[in-house]
């Protein structure tokens with residue numbers, strides 16, 4: 001079976017206050033064709049907030065890659081990219 | 089706040105840095121560096137014209153965070169650090185008045201209707217033919233609007249088959265339900281305190297984040313540090329805000345050093361009981377209807393604008409006031425801090441109650457983040473007896489009416505005013521004239537209620553769901 005794309009959404013207090021709450025709605029905004037190919041989980045602080053001053057919260061990760069200033073649209077694009085890259 | 093808004097995020101980032109420095113004991117020495125960190129020299133692309141303007145805006149925000157009013161006449165040589173001593177010595181609560189950061193206000197051009205280059209100069213020409221002011225003419229095959237005669241009625245925009253006419257509003261003026269904000273001769277927004285009902289809609293609407301309210305953050309942190317008995321009173325809307333159960337929020341807030349943390353939902357239950365009683369009495373005396381009084385922006389609306397409504401407004405104290413009295417029966421010496429999503433509560437707290445300070449959810453969030461308190465890791469072992477779904481339900485539109493109906497199962501014929509849009513303003517005005525189809529009117533100035541207040545941090549949909557989930561659990 002195909003390996004699923006793993007999405008982690010930070011639910012740390014910092015990310016949440018900085019606009020992360022919207023990401024709770026990611027699952028229902030996923031296009032139908034993506035729904036079965038993605039695993040979404042909430043996670044405590046992903047550690048990105050302390051590592052780089054240039055990257056801004058809210059944070060999420062897609063297959064381990066950091067997405068900063070994450071929004072639903074940004075995450076969906078990143079998921080699509082991961083799926084495409086997986087084909088090569 | 090319903091969507092992610094860059095101006096809001098920068099503001100929150102500044103608040104976070106401010107509280108962090110405070111807790112590290114470095115506020116005095118490093119506060120003036122915050123603008124340089126937010127807008128550094130090599131900034132790739134400043135959003136405003138240049139980094140120096142951005143830094144000036146940050147300076148003003150910091151001064152506002154210290155509880156100092158931003159006014160056109162303030163001393164421009166004073167840095168944020170120069171104000172710390174004033175904030176430190178201050179005993180009184182900073183006032184609730186909203187301020188405009190002049191440097192941030194972009195002096196948006198006056199509201200106007202503009203014909204874009206999508207106008208094809210069609211044969212129908214409905215814009216010109218339907219304009220009630222004859223403000224439109226066709227020049228070189230394209231529509232043109234005469235700004236002197238146009239009254240921005242919007243008919244041309246609605247009838248254009250190509251959507252070629254747009255309206256460029258002034259966001260703050262458009263958002264204000266009571267015309268309290270307008271431009272001075274330099275085009276900068278000015279607020280009329282006599283008209284302002286502190287609903288906070290301009291704060292959210294301004295794309296430049298130019299409207300600010302003096303914060304009580306410094307005063308609260310200082311009072312805790314000075315060993316005062318500071319008690320936090322969390323508004324019911326808090327349940328939808330931080331993505332964890334209420335128990336964890338309460339444990340986390342306690343960690344900040346508050347002597348105790350209570351729910352305003354406790355006071356809300358008292359308000360509901362008392363208000364139900366009052367309603368019954370009024371009905372027996374032959375009153376046509378009664379309106380709620382827990383939304384402070386609505387109460388100011390009735391006081392300042394629709395004075396006809398005043399006799400219909402319930403005189404039952406708000407949940408905040410009753411919670412404060414309840415807290416003080418056991419802790420008469422407490423300094424009480426209301427924590428909520430509301431801008432107008434500051435006005436109510438300062439002018440009409442014994443509540444000393446008000447924090448909003450953004451500010452509380454900043455305190456938690458800066459102290460490294462992860463809410464999801466907090467204990468659930470706290471005693472939250474006292475409030476139930478009736479009181480907690482006050483956080484959303486319909487919740488107060490539901491509470492009254494629980495107390496009085498029959499005879500209540502409610503009207504819900506959910507948000508202060510134009511139709512609801514008209515409805516309230518005609519109620520003032522005695523025209524009301526119900527006998528109990530619940531008014532909330534924020535659409536959806538307090539869960540969607542101007543200082544909420546959670547997406548409204550998420551907040552509503554979380555609140556519903558929690559209410560059902562109990």
Ligand code: FES
Pocket residue numbers: 010011012013014015044045046047048049050057059
């Ligand atoms: S709180 Fe989200 S990455 Fe640390």
